Amino acid sequence: MTDIDIRVDDLSGEATRALVAHHHAGMHAQTPAESVHALDLDALRSPDITVWSAWIDGEIAGVAALKRIDAERGELKSFRTADAHLGRGVARALLRHIVSAATGLGLTSLWLETGSGDDFVAARGLYASEGFSPCGPFAGYTDDPLSAFMTRTL
Numbered sequence: 001m002t003d004i005d006i007r008v009d010d011l012s013g014e015a016t017r018a019l020v021a022h023h024h025a026g027m028h029a030q031t032p033a034e035s036v037h038a039l040d041l042d043a044l045r046s047p048d049i050t051v052w053s054a055w056i057d058g059e060i061a062g063v064a065a066l067k068r069i070d071a072e073r074g075e076l077k078s079f080r081t082a083d084a085h086l087g088r089g090v091a092r093a094l095l096r097h098i099v100s101a102a103t104g105l106g107l108t109s110l111w112l113e114t115g116s117g118d119d120f121v122a123a124r125g126l127y128a129s130e131g132f133s134p135c136g137p138f139a140g141y142t143d144d145p146l147s148a149f150m151t152r153t154l
Contacts, residue, residue, distance in 0.1 A: 003056065003057075004054050004055070004056055004061065004088075004089070004090060004093045005054070005055040005056070006052050006053070006054050006055075006093060006094060006097045007052065007053060007055070008050060008051070008052055009051045009052055009053040009063065010051075011041055011044060011045060011051060013053075013060075015053075015059075015060040016051075016053050016060060016063060017041060018060075019053075019060055019062075019063050019080060019082055020040070020041055020044065020063060020078065020080070021040075021041070022080070023038060023063070023078060023080035024038050024039075024040050024041075026080075030115075030117075030119055031115065031146060032146070035144050035146040035147060037113050037141070037147070038077075038078060039065070039077055039078050044065055044077075044078060046067070048067055048068040049065050049066065049067045049068075049077065050065060050066050050101070051063065051064070051065045051078070052064055052065070052066075052094060052097060052098065052101075054090050054093060054094050056085060056088070056090070059082075059084070059085075060082055061081065061082050061084075061085035061088070061090045062079075062080060062081040062082060062085065062090035062091060062093075062094050063078060063079075063080050063094075064076065064077070064078060064079045064080070064091075064094040064095070064098060065077040065078045066098050066101065066102060066110075068105075068107075069111065069138075069139045071106075072106075072107060072108045072109065073107060073108070073109050073110070073111060073138075073139070074102045074105075074107045074109075074110050074111070075110070075111045075112060075113075075138075075139065076095070076098065076110060076111070076112040077112075079091055079094065079095070079123070091123075091126055092126060092130070095126065095127070095130055096130070098110075099130070099152075099154065102154060103154050107154055108153065108154055109151055109152065109153050109154060110132075110151065110152050110154060111135070111138050111139065111149070111150070111151045112127065112132065112149070112150050112151075113137075113141055113147050113148070113149055114127070114147070114148050114150070115146060115147065115148065116145065116146055116147055116148040117146065120148065124148055124150070127150050127152075128150070130152070131152045132150040132151060132152040133150060133151060133152065134148065134149065134150055135149050135150060135151040136149060137149055138151070
């Protein structure tokens with residue numbers, strides 16, 4: 001098992017900023033703008049969002065965020081594994097870390113939006129394997145054939 005160090009990230013480090021920018025650009029490259037819900041650096045700095053980064057041997061391996069929807073619900077945002085670390089359990093480690101953090105905050109459910117296309121099969125599989133189930137749009141999202149929505153009770 002790879003030793004993954006997960007820490008709250010203030011988005012000040014170049015490695016984290018570069019990975020978030022890569023994620024944001026990648027979402028826009030494969031999805032029409034009106035269907036992209038990825039957050040850029042400025043949006044991730046919102047006070048209702050906590051960002052974590054994952055590190056392996058001093059190198060950034062992934063990033064993910066939790067946005068508070070309200071007192072009971074949180075939304076997973078900006079999950080991205082660095083290309084060099086795909087298949088090493090980074091996204092699963094970040095997901096489990098955020099589930100634990102959300103539980104500690106007293107949240108009772110987590111929600112997410114991800115892509116519905118083939119490029120997102122692995123992401124949807126990961127979320128399903130960690131207890132997330134399909135659901136409808138939430139918190140201001142609307143039906144979109146390019147979006148898949150999932151939720152999990154904590």
